[in-house]
Amino acid sequence: MKEIVVISGKGGTGKTSITASFAALAENAVLVDCDVDAADLHLVLGPEIISTHKFISGHEAVIRSDRCTRCALCYTHCRYQAIMPPQATSAYSVDPLACEGCGVCVHFCPVSAIDFPDRESGHWYISQTRFGSLVHAKLAIGGENSGKLVSQVRQSARELASEQKADLIITDGPPGIGCPVIASITGADAVVIVTEPTISAEHDLKRVLSLAEFFRIPAYICINKFDINPGLSEAIAYETKQMGAQVIGRIPYASCFTSAQIAGSPVVEYNSNSKNETNPIIQDITAMWEILDRKLRKETIHFIKEPQ
Amino acid sequence: MKIALASGKGGTGKTTIAVALVRVASNRVSYLDCDVEEPNGFLFLRPEIDQRKGVTVPVPQVDKTLCIACGRCVDICQFNAIVLPKKTAVVFPEMCHGCGGCLKVCPVGAITEGKHLIGEVTVGHSGGIRAIEGRMNVGATTAPPVIRAVKDQLINSEIPRDESADDIQAVDELVIIDCPPGSACPMVAAVKISDYVILVTEPTPFGLHDLEIAVATMRELSLPFGVAINRFDAGDDRVEQYCRKEELDVLLRIPDLRLIARAGSRGEDLIAAVPSLKGDLIQALEFSASKHNQLRAITDQQELK
Numbered sequence: 001m002k003e004i005v006v007i008s009g010k011g012g013t014g015k016t017s018i019t020a021s022f023a024a025l026a027e028n029a030v031l032v033d034c035d036v037d038a039a040d041l042h043l044v045l046g047p048e049i050i051s052t053h054k055f056i057s058g059h060e061a062v063i064r065s066d067r068c069t070r071c072a073l074c075y076t077h078c079r080y081q082a083i084m085p086p087q088a089t090s091a092y093s094v095d096p097l098a099c100e101g102c103g104v105c106v107h108f109c110p111v112s113a114i115d116f117p118d119r120e121s122g123h124w125y126i127s128q129t130r131f132g133s134l135v136h137a138k139l140a141i142g143g144e145n146s147g148k149l150v151s152q153v154r155q156s157a158r159e160l161a162s163e164q165k166a167d168l169i170i171t172d173g174p175p176g177i178g179c180p181v182i183a184s185i186t187g188a189d190a191v192v193i194v195t196e197p198t199i200s201a202e203h204d205l206k207r208v209l210s211l212a213e214f215f216r217i218p219a220y221i222c223i224n225k226f227d228i229n230p231g232l233s234e235a236i237a238y239e240t241k242q243m244g245a246q247v248i249g250r251i252p253y254a255s256c257f258t259s260a261q262i263a264g265s266p267v268v269e270y271n272s273n274s275k276n277e278t279n280p281i282i283q284d285i286t287a288m289w290e291i292l293d294r295k296l297r298k299e300t301i302h303f304i305k306e307p308q
Numbered sequence: 309m310k311i312a313l314a315s316g317k318g319g320t321g322k323t324t325i326a327v328a329l330v331r332v333a334s335n336r337v338s339y340l341d342c343d344v345e346e347p348n349g350f351l352f353l354r355p356e357i358d359q360r361k362g363v364t365v366p367v368p369q370v371d372k373t374l375c376i377a378c379g380r381c382v383d384i385c386q387f388n389a390i391v392l393p394k395k396t397a398v399v400f401p402e403m404c405h406g407c408g409g410c411l412k413v414c415p416v417g418a419i420t421e422g423k424h425l426i427g428e429v430t431v432g433h434s435g436g437i438r439a440i441e442g443r444m445n446v447g448a449t450t451a452p453p454v455i456r457a458v459k460d461q462l463i464n465s466e467i468p469r470d471e472s473a474d475d476i477q478a479v480d481e482l483v484i485i486d487c488p489p490g491s492a493c494p495m496v497a498a499v500k501i502s503d504y505v506i507l508v509t510e511p512t513p514f515g516l517h518d519l520e521i522a523v524a525t526m527r528e529l530s531l532p533f534g535v536a537i538n539r540f541d542a543g544d545d546r547v548e549q550y551c552r553k554e555e556l557d558v559l560l561r562i563p564d565l566r567l568i569a570r571a572g573s574r575g576e577d578l579i580a581a582v583p584s585l586k587g588d589l590i591q592a593l594e595f596s597a598s599k600h601n602q603l604r605a606i607t608d609q610q611e612l613k
Contacts, residue, residue, distance in 0.1 A: 008318075009346055010319060010346055011317065011319040011320075012317060035490075037316075037491045037492040037495075037521070038317055038489065038491060038518040040514040040517055040518065043517060059386065077412070079406060079407055079408055097496060097528070097529065100407065102405060102409055103386050103407075103409065104384070104407050104409040107409065139492055141521070142491070142493070144492075146490075146492045146493070174490070175318040175345075175489055176345035176451075176488065177346065178345045178444065178449055178451050179449040179450065179451075182449060198572055200323065200346075200351060200572075203346070203351060207345075207346060207446055211446050214446060225569070228566065228569050228570055229574065232573060232574075253569070258542055261512050261513050261514060261543075262512065262513060
């Protein structure tokens, strides 16, 4: 079983559209959405939820006002400015959005006035789509610990894939390079980085590629909207090659990405052409998928850089 | 006043609009890049750099000679950042949230706090614009401390004075905050320091879905906000319908032009590409300021009572 994760550094380059197309093209795959605070993959895969699970991200401090003696120890110990001083006659209280659930206030409260219940920070789901099972999640508003939710979702997807004897896990990753991204890519067999020829995306691509290199995960590059700046696209292809990654697809700027999304279907299944001619974008994405599929199945995957 | 540019979905145009607002502002203005995982604003503003500072978070260090392997540090740590494999506690800095619990409970004083470098804050200026960028190191995990360091830098640093400009306008400084995408803790940490938030979206199902999450987040935080619709003519009208239904102020609509995409790809400003948008951007700033002033007046009145 191989696990590939689609990431981008910069948001909005087309991760989800590409992932959905891979999902449609792959056979026998389990699908995962690890962009847990802005999950969109389900919008084009039409899932039917099979099971819903609570995500417990840890604990949160809650002060019992009747027991609080206003000694202020919690206030002095808290490093997240999550303890709010009393107003008039009230007791100390906790700002749940600032509380990181470290439990230091709970430990030091001399009168045990602070409870430490489980914190429910969202849900994760196992769903069925016509392309296979989908594991996805929804982080609660302002929820903490998105990295932990990502790990939970991936774990469940691996179990599902092994039950179903799936060949592949295809994951839609989050933007950025922080904890949810790290949680999404660690231990994966390859990452596909979707970029575009803009100076912002180029900058972000280099950072996320360094991250992949840091975790020694082979990286393949898809240059989306390559024709809005062909010169920069070629520069990106050259630079990424220097960094040990390989460009596996160049997709032109096309309005069918938006139209397919509005129609609620993956780009490769959306044919706007009434004359029944195949949309060239579909051929481009399919060709890219075939290269990736061959790389994953047959060829030995090389490390970006051999471990020192 | 401080205006944050945020969005649920990434790549909707936060930085493009933030930079354009900075360019059209008539006040003294600061630009803060709080998208510390992938900061892009400086690529457009190209400021002269005045100062760089490392951002560190406190992490525990165990003195092996003092540790008695009692395990109290392991018990209090909620983040599995400290373990006791053999005779000494071992720390995993990337897991640590820096709460300080372990050193407070250690009965023999074996734990002290060291500094773990996770990023950098850069201060620069571009004409009369003060620009501050937070940048998280590749491999670091937690963005909020870098975002807080940007905020601290704003409070602590002097604004460069543009000698040619009329300094009467300096009275009310404008701060534009470029936020990270999503709705999790980095986004919350960045918008929290603002007076008004502009949520940037696009008229697509992904744009709408993530806008709904961002709106719920703003309401949870009790922050006043409006919406900017980028590429407004590119998709369908469900975002407009949603804004009407929820009675949200739409401050700005930017057309879907290949010209804008091309200019942005080269690091050119929005108004350089489409000068006619200048008036719309100024109106968006004025609208944000009037909303902010209205709300401030209401709070002032309540406090008087």
